[in-house]
Amino acid sequence: MPVTARARTMVLVGLVAACAWLLAAWRQAALAAEKPSQAPQLVVCPNCRLRKLGEALAAAAPGARVIVQAGLYAEGTVTVNKPVEITGQGYPVIDGLGRADVIRVTANDVTIRALWVRNSGSSAMGDPAAIKAVGVSRCLIEDNRVSDSLFGIRLDQASDCVVRHNELRGGATSASYSGNAIHLWNSQRVVVEGNRARGWRDGLYFEFTRGLRVQGNLSENNLRYGLHTMYSSDNRYRQNLLRANQGGVVLMYSRQLTVLDNRSERHWGAACYGALLKDLDASRFEHNRFAGNSVALVADNANGNVVAANDFVQNGFALRILASSSDNRFSGNAFAANAFDVITNGTRSDNLFAANYWDRYRGYDLDHDGIGDVPYYPVSLFALLLGEYPQAILLLRSPLVSLLDLAERGIPLLTPQALRDTRPLMERPRWSKSSD
Amino acid sequence: MVEVVGLSKRFGRRQVLRELTLCFPPGRLTVLVGPNGAGKTTLLKCLVDLVRPQQGSVLLDGLAVGSDPRLRRRIGYVSQLPRFPEQLSAAQVIELLAALRASAPVRRDEVLDTLGLESEIHRPLSQLSGGTRKKVSAALALIFDPEILVMDEPTAGLDPRSALRLKDWLRAERGHGKTVILASHLVSELEELSDRIVFLMDGAVWFDGAAAELRARSGEQNLERALARLVEERIAAALAEPSTTAPIAAAKTAPWPRSAGMAGR
Amino acid sequence: MIPMLQLVLRDLWRSRWPAAYGLFLLATSEALFAFGENRAQAVASLLTVTVLVVPTMTLALGVSQCFDWRYCAELLLAQPVRRGAIFAGQYVGLTLVLSLSFVFGVGLPFLWMGLGSRAAAQALAVLLAAGILLTLVFGALALLLGTASEQRLPALGRAFSLALFLCVVYDGILLAAATGLADYRLEKPLLALALLNPVDAARLLVLLKLDVAALTGYTGAVMQQFFGAGAQSVALLPLALWVAVPAALAYRAYQRRDF
Numbered sequence: 001m002p003v004t005a006r007a008r009t010m011v012l013v014g015l016v017a018a019c020a021w022l023l024a025a026w027r028q029a030a031l032a033a034e035k036p037s038q039a040p041q042l043v044v045c046p047n048c049r050l051r052k053l054g055e056a057l058a059a060a061a062p063g064a065r066v067i068v069q070a071g072l073y074a075e076g077t078v079t080v081n082k083p084v085e086i087t088g089q090g091y092p093v094i095d096g097l098g099r100a101d102v103i104r105v106t107a108n109d110v111t112i113r114a115l116w117v118r119n120s121g122s123s124a125m126g127d128p129a130a131i132k133a134v135g136v137s138r139c140l141i142e143d144n145r146v147s148d149s150l151f152g153i154r155l156d157q158a159s160d161c162v163v164r165h166n167e168l169r170g171g172a173t174s175a176s177y178s179g180n181a182i183h184l185w186n187s188q189r190v191v192v193e194g195n196r197a198r199g200w201r202d203g204l205y206f207e208f209t210r211g212l213r214v215q216g217n218l219s220e221n222n223l224r225y226g227l228h229t230m231y232s233s234d235n236r237y238r239q240n241l242l243r244a245n246q247g248g249v250v251l252m253y254s255r256q257l258t259v260l261d262n263r264s265e266r267h268w269g270a271a272c273y274g275a276l277l278k279d280l281d282a283s284r285f286e287h288n289r290f291a292g293n294s295v296a297l298v299a300d301n302a303n304g305n306v307v308a309a310n311d312f313v314q315n316g317f318a319l320r321i322l323a324s325s326s327d328n329r330f331s332g333n334a335f336a337a338n339a340f341d342v343i344t345n346g347t348r349s350d351n352l353f354a355a356n357y358w359d360r361y362r363g364y365d366l367d368h369d370g371i372g373d374v375p376y377y378p379v380s381l382f383a384l385l386l387g388e389y390p391q392a393i394l395l396l397r398s399p400l401v402s403l404l405d406l407a408e409r410g411i412p413l414l415t416p417q418a419l420r421d422t423r424p425l426m427e428r429p430r431w432s433k434s435s436d
Numbered sequence: 437m438v439e440v441v442g443l444s445k446r447f448g449r450r451q452v453l454r455e456l457t458l459c460f461p462p463g464r465l466t467v468l469v470g471p472n473g474a475g476k477t478t479l480l481k482c483l484v485d486l487v488r489p490q491q492g493s494v495l496l497d498g499l500a501v502g503s504d505p506r507l508r509r510r511i512g513y514v515s516q517l518p519r520f521p522e523q524l525s526a527a528q529v530i531e532l533l534a535a536l537r538a539s540a541p542v543r544r545d546e547v548l549d550t551l552g553l554e555s556e557i558h559r560p561l562s563q564l565s566g567g568t569r570k571k572v573s574a575a576l577a578l579i580f581d582p583e584i585l586v587m588d589e590p591t592a593g594l595d596p597r598s599a600l601r602l603k604d605w606l607r608a609e610r611g612h613g614k615t616v617i618l619a620s621h622l623v624s625e626l627e628e629l630s631d632r633i634v635f636l637m638d639g640a641v642w643f644d645g646a647a648a649e650l651r652a653r654s655g656e657q658n659l660e661r662a663l664a665r666l667v668e669e670r671i672a673a674a675l676a677e678p679s680t681t682a683p684i685a686a687a688k689t690a691p692w693p694r695s696a697g698m699a700g701r
Numbered sequence: 702m703i704p705m706l707q708l709v710l711r712d713l714w715r716s717r718w719p720a721a722y723g724l725f726l727l728a729t730s731e732a733l734f735a736f737g738e739n740r741a742q743a744v745a746s747l748l749t750v751t752v753l754v755v756p757t758m759t760l761a762l763g764v765s766q767c768f769d770w771r772y773c774a775e776l777l778l779a780q781p782v783r784r785g786a787i788f789a790g791q792y793v794g795l796t797l798v799l800s801l802s803f804v805f806g807v808g809l810p811f812l813w814m815g816l817g818s819r820a821a822a823q824a825l826a827v828l829l830a831a832g833i834l835l836t837l838v839f840g841a842l843a844l845l846l847g848t849a850s851e852q853r854l855p856a857l858g859r860a861f862s863l864a865l866f867l868c869v870v871y872d873g874i875l876l877a878a879a880t881g882l883a884d885y886r887l888e889k890p891l892l893a894l895a896l897l898n899p900v901d902a903a904r905l906l907v908l909l910k911l912d913v914a915a916l917t918g919y920t921g922a923v924m925q926q927f928f929g930a931g932a933q934s935v936a937l938l939p940l941a942l943w944v945a946v947p948a949a950l951a952y953r954a955y956q957r958r959d960f
Contacts, residue, residue: 336739337738337741337742359738385876388880388883391887392876394875394879394901394905395875397748397904397908397911399749399868399872400876401872402749403869434739481775481959484778486775488957505781505784506781507781508779511779513775515779518776520776523712529776532704535704536704536705
């Protein structure tokens with residue numbers, strides 16, 4: 001039946017054609033909607049008139065849009081010295097040929113988007129980075145990929161910039177010959193959001209910064225720290241995930257930082273910790289979760305901080321408070337399934353512990369107000385010994401240790417009696433959970 | 437044939453058996469007598485390998501008794517103090533022994549009937565009187581019909597009727613050519629049975645022979661007196677030796693020459 | 702051996718001690734869950750109980766049993782059976798019943814609480830294995846003590862002294878060495894010293910499955926290596942020796958002694 005068959009084929013072809021037209025029309029409309037009104041646009045591609053990013057930038061007027069189509073652009077250092085918007089399509093590779101910085105931004109209002117930037121210089125001279133912005137305002141660096149570089153994205157003396165959704169692959173093998181994934185120096189009011197950094201020295205490094213908003217980043221498997229801050233103030237760190245670095249959140253010589261809703265996990269090994277508060281003042285740690293760290297939080301000469309409603313779960317030591325720290329307030333935290341709760345090197349404690357949940361607490365609550373009627377002393381004798389003599393780890397879970405702890409609890413000789421939670425919670429807060 | 441050759445046993449510093457050599461032929465019933473501590477029980481235990489001597493050996497038809505546990509199949513042993521897994525009944529102990537020996541008792545009913553044990557057989561052993569326990573102990577040895585019977589004070593604590601029945605049984609066994617070796621500290625108790633009396637004193641044999649021979653030697657009709665006489669003579673002889681110090685000490689420590697030990701022969 | 706084993710099993714069943722032992726462990730295990738511990742924590746807490754209670758109970762019950770059977774040894778050993786069979790029946794019976802009590806007491810709450818994660822299940826399995834190994838070790842030591850002693854009370858006294866020494870005093874020596882000689886590099890000798898003690902070897906065996914990973918930051922290089930890889934076989938070897946040597950010595954003593 002050839003007639004019927006032909007008719008059926010025609011109908012089919014017609015349908016396909018109609019679909020294709022509809023699709024094309026919709027796509028056209030979408031593109032039209034995306035396009036800003038009158039900005040001049042330059043397109044760079046391996047077969048275009050403009051074959052190099054550098055040429056396009058030279059040709060571009062301030063405010064121009066530069067579209068970089070997929071391809072390899074190996075031009076050494078590309079300097080962006082006028083306000084332009086560079087957008088990659090299909091992740092064009094910008095290769096620095098291992099010379100110095102790959103993209104160097106020296107103008108305000110520059111956008112760098114969706115490029116794959118790689119191969120910066122590797123000598124420590126001048127700290128070469130994949131993308132470096134120096135002395136600029138209002139830059140936007142987003143959706144880029146960075147690899148094979150000493151530093152990833154580096155902002156010096158920048159303000160009001162946004163660095164977001166970048167993916168940074170480091171190849172760091174030793175801390176002294178590697179740089180940081182996102183490195184901010186002497187910068188203010190920068191938003192660092194949703195980036196992913198793996199395999200650098202520090203994942204996120206902020207020095208002499210103010211008013212940063214750092215959130216939703218992932219920083220893992222870095223040689224040194226996940227999130228490292230020095231000489232900064234008034235930064236907010238939210239909802240970041242730090243994992244399997246040597247240190248998770250490491251804050252030094254800073255004040256008035258806010259650390260909320262972050263997770264710091266699996267920092268294992270010699271001198272590894274979920275958080276280090278060194279010379280940190282007047283900062284807030286709230287709703288963070290520390291799980292599976294050798295030491296969850298170390299306070300060294302940290303003063304006047306608030307550590308509240310954090311979850312300390314399955315760490316070796318939950319808190320290590322050095323005697324130089326005072327006036328810190330630990331309240332409403334949950335301590336569960338840690339090998340040890342608190343160790344300290346002093347006999348006095350000028351820090352306040354109140355209304356925390358301790359899973360080792362065996363007190364009672366006669367008036368049923370949810371608060372234990374006898375205080376909890378979170379420092380055990382064995383934990384103290386272990387802090388001084390690491391070899392004593394051999395005796396972990398020995399009945400002798402239980403006996404010693406029991407005796408010490410009865411007649412305290414060595415553990416600081418001032419370090420106590422006078423109002424321990426009876427019930428574990430609902431938000432606290434173990435990964436059992 | 438059971439042979440004891442040069443058997444010496446020491447418990448700590450106490451010498452209990454001193455180079456004993458004795459022979460127990462089949463079809464004979466021997467009664468070992470002697471005061472408490474003379475070494476009777478130790479000697480009997482050596483016969484079943486419960487006690488292992490420092491020197492010498494116990495031979496069963498030429499085979500060392502300790503060399504193969506299966507040799508004990510031929511020996512029935514009754515200990516001085518009957519001790520059992522107390523929560524079991526006699527019937528259960530019989531089952532246990534049968535399982536351990538991997539053989540059924542051949543003369544179970546006959547023995548239980550003779551010793552009047554049938555009514556007691558299902559009660560826990562812990563509830564039985566001393567005499568009954570002793571009978572159970574004897575029964576446990578007899579039911580397997582061994583060719584050698586080694587019994588430590590078998591009639592002690594038994595009522596006269598049971599003792600009589602046991603003695604009759606043993607006499608019959610001897611008649612069937614079995615070797616019977618009994619220990620007792622009262623000679624007269626078993627005198628009517630014995631072919632041979634072995635008087636043990638301080639781990640050595642002071643007399644070995646028939647009751648009649650003992651009477652003739654000592655001039656005493658009562659066997660206890662006859663033995664006492666024997667002891668006196670020996671002590672007097674020891675005192676006559678210039679080197680000895682005191683009779684009791686001599687009796688305890690002097691190594692009696694073999695010839696003196698075998699005086700009865 | 703089998704008839705003797707049956708006899709020993711029946712006797713232990715009647716004695717109710719193994720049942721009391723199992724129930725004690727069960728209550729402990731239950732209590733830990735009642736205090737809201739998760740499975741890994743419960744295993745860790747039970748480890749402390751295990752390394753104290755299993756040696757003590759096994760020694761006490763083993764020595765007692767030894768004297769119970771010595772009581773009727775004349776009856777049993779006069780039979781045509783090898784002494785080794787009677788001995789083996791005692792050893793197997795004792796360790797079998799106590800191991801079952803242990804597994805039952807410690808494991809049952811996990812059964813109805815659910816095993817949880819794979820890691821927690823593994824930790825529990827290693828704890829149970831360690832408990833059984835300790836039962837085998839101290840069962841052998843109990844028979845050795847019981848066989849080599851003439852009287853029950855001194856033997857029990859010796860058993861308790863031994864348990865106290867190995868469970869507590871020995872660790873005290875280790876602790877003194879770890880703290881008093883901290884200036885010297887003593888990780889290796891300390892570790893070797895710990896492994897020499899069956900109680901510590903068993904404890905380390907389980908620790909390897911537990912929270913040590915998070916604590917490695919607080920241990921020296923040797924410990925880290927040890928706790929890192931292949932350590933379980935290292936901890937198993939001394940335990941195997943602690944089963945074999947006392948069992949062989951007890952067997953020999955049983956063969957040689959007078960009854």
